[in-house]
Amino acid sequence: MTAASTESDAKRDKTLSRWLFNPFYYLAGVKAMAIGIVIILISGVLAFFGNSRFDGLLDFHTAPVRSPFWHCLSDGIISWLLLSTLLLVAGKIISKSSVRVIDVFGTQALARAPYLFLALASVIPGVASRALRFGMSIAANQAVFDGFSMDILAFSFIIIITIAMTIWMIILMYRAFAVSCNVSGSRAISAFIVSLLIGELVSKIILFQLSGL
Amino acid sequence: MAQKTLPTICPSCQGILKVQRLTCTSCGTSVEGSYNLPILGQLSGDDQDFILKLIRASGSLKELAGLYGISYPTVRNRLDSLIEKIALIKEKIEKQED
Numbered sequence: 001m002t003a004a005s006t007e008s009d010a011k012r013d014k015t016l017s018r019w020l021f022n023p024f025y026y027l028a029g030v031k032a033m034a035i036g037i038v039i040i041l042i043s044g045v046l047a048f049f050g051n052s053r054f055d056g057l058l059d060f061h062t063a064p065v066r067s068p069f070w071h072c073l074s075d076g077i078i079s080w081l082l083l084s085t086l087l088l089v090a091g092k093i094i095s096k097s098s099v100r101v102i103d104v105f106g107t108q109a110l111a112r113a114p115y116l117f118l119a120l121a122s123v124i125p126g127v128a129s130r131a132l133r134f135g136m137s138i139a140a141n142q143a144v145f146d147g148f149s150m151d152i153l154a155f156s157f158i159i160i161i162t163i164a165m166t167i168w169m170i171i172l173m174y175r176a177f178a179v180s181c182n183v184s185g186s187r188a189i190s191a192f193i194v195s196l197l198i199g200e201l202v203s204k205i206i207l208f209q210l211s212g213l
Numbered sequence: 214m215a216q217k218t219l220p221t222i223c224p225s226c227q228g229i230l231k232v233q234r235l236t237c238t239s240c241g242t243s244v245e246g247s248y249n250l251p252i253l254g255q256l257s258g259d260d261q262d263f264i265l266k267l268i269r270a271s272g273s274l275k276e277l278a279g280l281y282g283i284s285y286p287t288v289r290n291r292l293d294s295l296i297e298k299i300a301l302i303k304e305k306i307e308k309q310e311d
Contacts, residue, residue, distance in 0.1 A: 028284035097293050103286045182290045 021171055024107045024179040036109020040076035043119040048072035050122030055207050057083055057200045060118050060162050062128040071211045079203050084108040086195040091181030094191055099181045107176030114165040121161050130154035221255040255302050260295055
């Protein structure tokens, strides 16, 4: 292997890792916002058909009954607007750079992309309903663990993909905050965590008020 | 052959290097003294290239972002870190002169 090919491999790996964990290096502003809003809306439509809800900043739940279409559609939009507003305020306070509103809102919209995969998983026939059935049997202390079953498989799949996509989304949200506000270090991490916690709490209250969850 | 880069930091003590001799390329006449390198000359090649491109883009960060294929805030953040670097170099020079 030549030094040049090793260098180009390293460069390609760096580019791929940037697109996965910091796409805002390449994409921000209006473009990121347009792509992000489309992704949020598609996720909402898929959640409706998959009997699911993104009922909070970092929440995903499946239900036995389908929620009204506009509830599914507005979940992502409300969460996005809320966190972007909180991070914009935090950025204005701690950043020494000039912070553009369009960059904060645009990058945060794009940061919600991992939940599209979660919404896609929920519309795979039988997955959400089997996972829900097994989850409810655990809650009622009636779960039967007798080796392999499709219900356990579906439940495990939904749990694993939910955790993985949520972690990925939090990483993207932080990177979006860091790039759009030019912040880093412990102050940035603290401001992000506080904004996320406030956002989660307030989003729950807003969505509860709107849909009576 | 790799292009030579101008060393700006002393490899021995990390102090700022100064220009001691300048030579005319056509007649070979040399001038000796102690001259500071210009601040821009003390930046890395990448940083100098960034500044040149910014000037060519008439100072438009948006245009520069398109030129590099990166986002506007990434370009602005790089410019902010360059401003910080320049301030640090200036501070170092002032300290050495005192």
